[in-house]
Amino acid sequence: MAYARTVLTLHAAPLVLPMTFAAIPDGAVLVDDGRVTAVGTRAELVAAHPDARVRDWPGILTPGLVNSHAHTQYFDFGDLAGSGLPFPEWLHQMVARRATFTDAMWQESTRRGLHAYLETGTTAVADIVTEPVVLAAIARSGIRGVAYLEAVFADDAAWAAGRRTEFLAALDGAGVPVRGVSPHTPFTISTGVYEDCVAIARDRNRRLHPHIAETMQESEYVLSGTGPFADNAKQFGLDFSDILDRGTGLSPVEWADARGALGADCHIAHGIHVSASDRALLRDRGTAVALCVRSNRILDAGEPPVAAYLEEGSPIGVGTDSAASSPSLDLLDELRALRAVARGQGYTAEDLDRRLVEAATLGGAAALGLTEGPERVGRLEPGVRADFAVFSVPQEALDGVRGSGASSAPRTDPHGVLIDHGRCVATVLGGTIVHRKV
Numbered sequence: 001m002a003y004a005r006t007v008l009t010l011h012a013a014p015l016v017l018p019m020t021f022a023a024i025p026d027g028a029v030l031v032d033d034g035r036v037t038a039v040g041t042r043a044e045l046v047a048a049h050p051d052a053r054v055r056d057w058p059g060i061l062t063p064g065l066v067n068s069h070a071h072t073q074y075f076d077f078g079d080l081a082g083s084g085l086p087f088p089e090w091l092h093q094m095v096a097r098r099a100t101f102t103d104a105m106w107q108e109s110t111r112r113g114l115h116a117y118l119e120t121g122t123t124a125v126a127d128i129v130t131e132p133v134v135l136a137a138i139a140r141s142g143i144r145g146v147a148y149l150e151a152v153f154a155d156d157a158a159w160a161a162g163r164r165t166e167f168l169a170a171l172d173g174a175g176v177p178v179r180g181v182s183p184h185t186p187f188t189i190s191t192g193v194y195e196d197c198v199a200i201a202r203d204r205n206r207r208l209h210p211h212i213a214e215t216m217q218e219s220e221y222v223l224s225g226t227g228p229f230a231d232n233a234k235q236f237g238l239d240f241s242d243i244l245d246r247g248t249g250l251s252p253v254e255w256a257d258a259r260g261a262l263g264a265d266c267h268i269a270h271g272i273h274v275s276a277s278d279r280a281l282l283r284d285r286g287t288a289v290a291l292c293v294r295s296n297r298i299l300d301a302g303e304p305p306v307a308a309y310l311e312e313g314s315p316i317g318v319g320t321d322s323a324a325s326s327p328s329l330d331l332l333d334e335l336r337a338l339r340a341v342a343r344g345q346g347y348t349a350e351d352l353d354r355r356l357v358e359a360a361t362l363g364g365a366a367a368l369g370l371t372e373g374p375e376r377v378g379r380l381e382p383g384v385r386a387d388f389a390v391f392s393v394p395q396e397a398l399d400g401v402r403g404s405g406a407s408s409a410p411r412t413d414p415h416g417v418l419i420d421h422g423r424c425v426a427t428v429l430g431g432t433i434v435h436r437k438v
């Protein structure tokens with residue numbers, strides 16, 4: 001029996017940003033059977049592959065963006081992002097809302113969230129999953145990344161009484177893409193549960209992704225065992241007696257390190273309330289930080305030291321956090337906010353736009369451990385899966401980047417043009433167009 005030969009497709013654009021090498025004006029990406037097989041100029045690839053079908057896109061073609069911290073299942077909690085409540089009160093609202101959700105509602109909310117990623121050019125996500133019932137929807141979507149099963153609101157007794165067994169059943173369940181463990185925070189699970197989550201992840205060679213150093217109240221709780229999170233634990237009936245009312249004398253980063261959580265197989269969400277020595281510890285451990293500045297602002301959590309992370313060379317990714325604390329799941333929106341924070345903190349170097357786009361591609365890939373082999377993401381190079389996005393930008397901006405306009409001014413940084421003007425008009429997942437607006 002004869003099989004039809006796979007159709008080669010050449011996706012061309014006025015500018016291609018492969019990320020692992022220089023931008024290519026009039027570039028193209030050759031896709032064969034869902035994978036990128038060549039990246040180069042449109043002209044050279046057309047000449048080398050005259051049989052390829054050519055698809056010309058407008059604007060800038062980039063690797064699919066990588067969201068380093070999100071909770072897709074909370075997409076339908078968007079009204080909470082406008083509640084104006086600070087974190088401890090917001091958490092109460094989250095708990096109350098969660099109790100009203102059925103399995104079908106979780107699945108529907110997740111499907112809408114996954115769609116929101118694809119509409120905005122995101123093709124890989126570090127997705128915190130609290131309800132295992134949503135895992136199948138994530139797997140079916142074809143979106144890459146790591147689903148981190150979350151342990152939250154559990155003390156030692158609840159964990160031993162059945163929560164641990166449930167957690168392991170979901171983690172080891174067949175047919176779903178769970179590749180990570182998320183011990184939520186020091187104030188929502190006991191030290192014993194946290195340490196067990198770390199051990200579970202390491203035993204199974206899974207990645208770790210906790211929330212660390214998000215609020216001042218968290219720092220107070222870990223340091224001295226007091227404050228709103230101590231009150232919350234008591235109110236929720238959680239036995240956190242090893243920290244409650246006595247504290248540990250540590251910062252949240254030091255505490256997580258003492259639990260053995262930090263390492264190159266771990267990235268943390270937020271990293272706001274961190275000292276220079278906390279940041280040095282994170283770097284020493286090879287632990288990346290997923291920055292989510294819009295969520296931080298909405299929850300009145302503070303501002304992460306973006307300029308310091310950049311100046312010190314800390315590994316960073318970019319996350320939207322959940323729709324319950326973020327105005328959108330659009331990573332370019334997040335980059336615009338992140339750039340404003342970095343500039344506001346005095347980061348003046350000209351590499352800012354490039355480093356931020358890198359954080360939303362290569363940095364995310366590193367944070368998720370997806371930098372090697374056929375599953376690597378955040379780059380366009382031969383061998384990777386054909387996951388990419390096309391962003392329209394105004395013609396003048398494009399001319400500035402390509403140096404083809406009437407002006408003899410120096411070429412504009414393409415990363416800045418993308419952040420300033422990019423609007424996702426197409427997303428391709430494994431060679432298939434899954435979103436298109438042109």
Ligand SMILES: [Zn+2]
Nearest residue numbers: 211269321322
């Ligand atoms: Zn989060």
